[in-house]
Amino acid sequence: MPVIVLLRHGVSSANTAGILAGRAPGVSLTDQGVSALRNTLRMLPQQRFSRLLHSPLLRCEQTALIAASTIAADSVAAVDDLIELDYGEWTGRSLKELGGEELWKTVLERASQAHFPGGESIAEAADRAVSRVRTVVDELRTEERNEEEQRNRSGDDHEGKASRWAMLVSHGDIIKAIIADALGMPLDDFQRISVAPGSFTVIDFSGPQPVLTAMSVTAAGLSEGSTPGGGGLR
Numbered sequence: 001m002p003v004i005v006l007l008r009h010g011v012s013s014a015n016t017a018g019i020l021a022g023r024a025p026g027v028s029l030t031d032q033g034v035s036a037l038r039n040t041l042r043m044l045p046q047q048r049f050s051r052l053l054h055s056p057l058l059r060c061e062q063t064a065l066i067a068a069s070t071i072a073a074d075s076v077a078a079v080d081d082l083i084e085l086d087y088g089e090w091t092g093r094s095l096k097e098l099g100g101e102e103l104w105k106t107v108l109e110r111a112s113q114a115h116f117p118g119g120e121s122i123a124e125a126a127d128r129a130v131s132r133v134r135t136v137v138d139e140l141r142t143e144e145r146n147e148e149e150q151r152n153r154s155g156d157d158h159e160g161k162a163s164r165w166a167m168l169v170s171h172g173d174i175i176k177a178i179i180a181d182a183l184g185m186p187l188d189d190f191q192r193i194s195v196a197p198g199s200f201t202v203i204d205f206s207g208p209q210p211v212l213t214a215m216s217v218t219a220a221g222l223s224e225g226s227t228p229g230g231g232g233l234r
Contacts, residue, residue: 021091179193199218
């Protein structure tokens with residue numbers, strides 16, 4: 001009964017400045033971002049996690065450390081597959097300015113065809129992130145089976161099945177791509193999804209198909225941004 005919680009990093013200095021941070025170093029959480037994140041983490045439906053994986057970028061590392069102080073995680077590790085898109089020459093530019101680029105329309109309407117100059121494509125980023133989620137789900141299922149077999153051998157009559165949860169801390173577009181895949185949506189439609197900074201999303205992988213049970217949950221609600229669900233490349 002694996003369940004994945006996707007946690008977007010809290011509000012960062014780039015979020016408040018309207019900058020596309022990408023993989024630029026030194027982008028950290030704001031004080032407001034830290035406070036809002038702590039409040040949101042109290043709303044999690046689960047407090048015990050088999051693992052806590054995060055993007056190696058500073059803002060996700062900070063978010064993961066805050067999460068680790070709130071939940072119980074058997075292991076914590078940085079994972080390159082969860083890193084932000086490599087926006088190449090777009091890195092560090094203002095979103096307002098980027099809105100005038102010819103590529104912007106492709107990013108919004110045909111994401112699967114978008115490749116950032118000097119960086120990677122949205123499809124490449126989606127593939128690596130989705131592949132990591134599938135690997136984690138397979139690992140959790142194996143752990144559940146092993147635990148169940150051990151219970152059977154020991155004669156433990158504990159009712160119910162073992163359930164494993166994992167938390168993945170990443171970035172807006174990466175999380176949106178994972179959600180789109182879970183819902184069976186074409187990548188070209190992933191801009192219809194929005195996840196707020198510091199929000200969590202829950203996907204249940206216990207059945208034959210993934211089930212999205214919660215998305216972009218924050219304690220602060222719309223106060224974290226001017227649009228429902230937060231932001232992204234819009």
